[in-house]
Amino acid sequence: MPVRHLAAGALALLGALHAAPSRAADLVPVKIGVMNDRSGVYFDSTGEGSAVAARMAVEDFQPEAHGLKVEVIAADHQNKPDVGASIARQWYDRDGVDAIFDVPTSSVALAIAQITKEKNKAFVNSGGGTADLTGPACTPNTVHWTYDTAALANGTGKALLKRGGKSWYFITADYAFGLALERDTKAVVEKNGGKVVGGVRTPFPNPDFSSFLLQAQASGAQVIGLADAGLDAANAIKQAHEFGIRQGGQQLAALLIAITDVHSLGLDVAQGLQFTASFYWDLNEATRAFAARFETKMPGKKPTSYQAGVYASTLHYLKAVEALHSAKDGAAVVAKMKEIPTDDPLFGKGTIRPDGRKIHPMYLFEAKAPSESKGEWDLYKVLETIPADQAFRPMSEGGCPMIAK
Known part of the structure; x- marks a missing residue:
């Protein structure tokens, strides 16, 4: 082979080796924290299953194909507002978390909503029930997804x-x-x-x-x-x-x-x-397919409505982050979530109202x-x-x- 061809090949290989890390460096980092009860009265209905649901959503979104690099972490708030608040501050201030998901126990959810507003991150609630999250305690940084009182x-x-x-x-x-x-x-x-x-x-x-x-x-x-x-x-x-x-x-x-x-x-x-x-695993073909996949990761379990809400809301959150090409401004991400119509296999088509309330049957x-x-x-x-x-x-x-x- 002529020397010039060998040189060209070497240069192409060198270029490819440099290009791969460059593309990886261009991915927008997104860190999601799933906070819930992992040891108390809601451990079975939220707990690890909600973290699994969030990871399933990330997997289905294929973040790298959309310019994102997504990490999901989880923690137990023990149904205590002070514990939840402490975790949220650590996640936001030290650990680089961009959004908190799930959060059953309304007293914890209300505390997280205010801290999230203060830090200008995003809070997407699935497990907490109080309708005050879209009432007197509403913020531009909160979405209430699955249900409410x-x-x-x-x-x-x-x-x-x-x-x-x-x-x-x-x-x-x-x-x-x-x-x-x-x-x-x-x-x-x-x-x-x-x-x-x-x-x-x-x-x-x-x-x-x-x-x-x-x-x-x-x-x-x-x-x-x-x-x-x-x-x-x-x-x-x-x-x-x-x-x-x-x-x-x-x-x-x-x-x-x-x-x-x-x-x-x-x-x-x-x-x-x-x-x-708002959800039952046996409602239709799409919910049954999701439940079958969920059970491979959580053997012997079917997903609860809270866990389904974490899956669906994570998908929608990532769509908003992709549209903005950033997760850093939580209020901007939530505003984009409200702007984009919702559409997922578990809850179907819907909307998010200006007060943060997700609307579905x-x-x-x-x-x-x-x-x-x-x-x-x-x-x-x-x-x-x-x-x-x-x-x-x-x-x-x-x-x-x-x-x-």
Whole structure:
């Protein structure tokens, strides 16, 4: 081979070796922190499964093909606002995290929202429930994706009122989420002709609901509203079954319950419970395909609505970062998330309102009877689809200070 050809080949190889690191250096770095409960009452419904969902979204987005280099880390906030706040500050100040996802436990979520605004990062909530995140506590840096207490109240509250449940007694977890859920459900009950005859506040978390359930039973209320979630809700439902409360004619309103909780209870106990959620693994072909992939990474588990929300919201966040070619200005990324219509395989097409509320349909589900179930995770049947424009509180009623009156 002529010398000139060898020289040309060497130069081409040298150029290629220099080009590869240069292209890698051009990738926009993005660091996502998934913060949730990895050891307490929500560990099964959020926990590692939410981090897995975020990584699945990154994998599906193919970040390097879109000019991004994405890293996902995770931490346990232990359901404590001070712990969550400390992690958030460390992530933002020292570890280079650009956005925090998930964050069940509303008191922690409210703290993270304010720190995120202060640091001008992005907060995309899936696991926390309080509708205050798009109400009085809204910020230009927060998106509330999966559900909220107003949507749960609209779905389950109205459904039980239609079935004749006019008088209500609340058993409420004494922290931000429980109080917001009771408040929003009470408003729906009273607006639709029902009345609240009493209630009791419970510690959070709480393994024993015996005395609270006996008070609710003695109240004679037609509906006992459980304004709690996770293992607390599961414990309350199980103990109510042991006391024969539903068999005695009172209805239980499971105002927030995850598929992992229903699975843990078993259909002998859970059958007939009605509840509202935004996702179920067996809704359609796309949700079933996602669930099958999820289960290869979380053996023996199906995804909860919170974990599905982390997947879908991570995809949309990355689209916004790609459009801006930067993750550094959190408010700008959130503004772009609101500008771009949402579209993913789990929630379909939707929008994000100016107050940060993600809009999509919600579903009223009922836990199947054991005889209706065809498999271990065949647990729900759809009673009603609540259209997107009816599922959530109107923006004009939320009290978000960013929204002009």
